Amino acid sequence: MKLKYSILAASLLGMAAVNGATVAWSSGAFTTSGGIGATLDAGQFATDGTEILAENIGGGALTFDGINFAAGTVVFAGGTAAVFHENIPTANTLLAREGTYGVDGAADTVSLSGLTIGNTYRIQALVYDGRGDAGITGRTIEFDGLNQNQYANGVSGSTWGDGLLVTGTFVADATTQDFTVEAFTGATSKGGQLNALLVHETAVVPEPTTTALLGLGGLALILRRRK
Structure with a gap:
């Protein structure tokens, strides 16, 4: 089942997520490759677990590295643009070329819903x-107010440079989960920035019946050993 989610513009200025774990x-x-860094390298997204969501933020549906990304519906406060990477209409450029961005001075918030309490998720x-x-060049990004390092590494007239893959894991303690995104030039907030989003469910809490059966199996084993 695909996860439902929504995007909210928020003036949280790097505060921690307010909803969820x-x-x-x-x-x-x-990483990128090619003479000017015009190609996204494959094999960088983790794909283990059950895919819940895959979205090409700010762009149309495409397949990259065997992952089917749906058309983007995520929109931050500033809107969307197709300017962030090489203008070649292939999946390994469009995934980075298209994206959404915020407005100066405010973080943007992603809200995931439809989660199962107790299950583990990877963003x-x-x-x-x-x-x-x-x-x-040199811009950094914060997720939930935590610096995740530099994502803008281009050199004008030379290379597009590498981007940044940010990974978050959590155990759901509610059916919804928020996280904030905020980019910075030095200490100046530039709002959110996001180009692609992939969410997997990586561990599932056993059903109560299954847990009970496991317990009974263990009890039976103990009783047999005591005979």
Whole structure:
């Protein structure tokens, strides 16, 4: 079942998510290849677990690295644009070229719904801007107010550079989960930035009946050993 979700513009300025569990965030480079970094490298998204959501933020449906990304419906406060990567109409450029962005001074919030309490989820977010313009190169991104490092590595006239893959894991303690996204040039907020979003359910809490049967099986084993 595909996860339902919505996007809310929020003036949270880096505050932690206000709805749901604490998300453990980490990040690493989303690498590119080719002479000017015009191609996203495959094999960087984790795909284990049950896919709940895959969206090409700000763009149309496409398939990248065997993952079917739906057309983007996520829109931050500033709108959407197709300017963040090389203008070649292939999946391994469009996934980074298209995206949504916020407005200066305010974080944007993603709200996931339809979660199962007790199950474990993994969020993967591609953040990319390789334009190389002054004030863009060197931008960093925060998720839930936690710095995830630099996502804008372009050099004007030379390379688009690598992007950033931000990964968050959490155990759902509610049927909804919020997280905030906010980009910065130095200490100046530029609002949210998001190019692709992928969510998997990676662990499921056993049904009560299953748990009870496991318990009975263990009891039977103990009784047999005592005979």
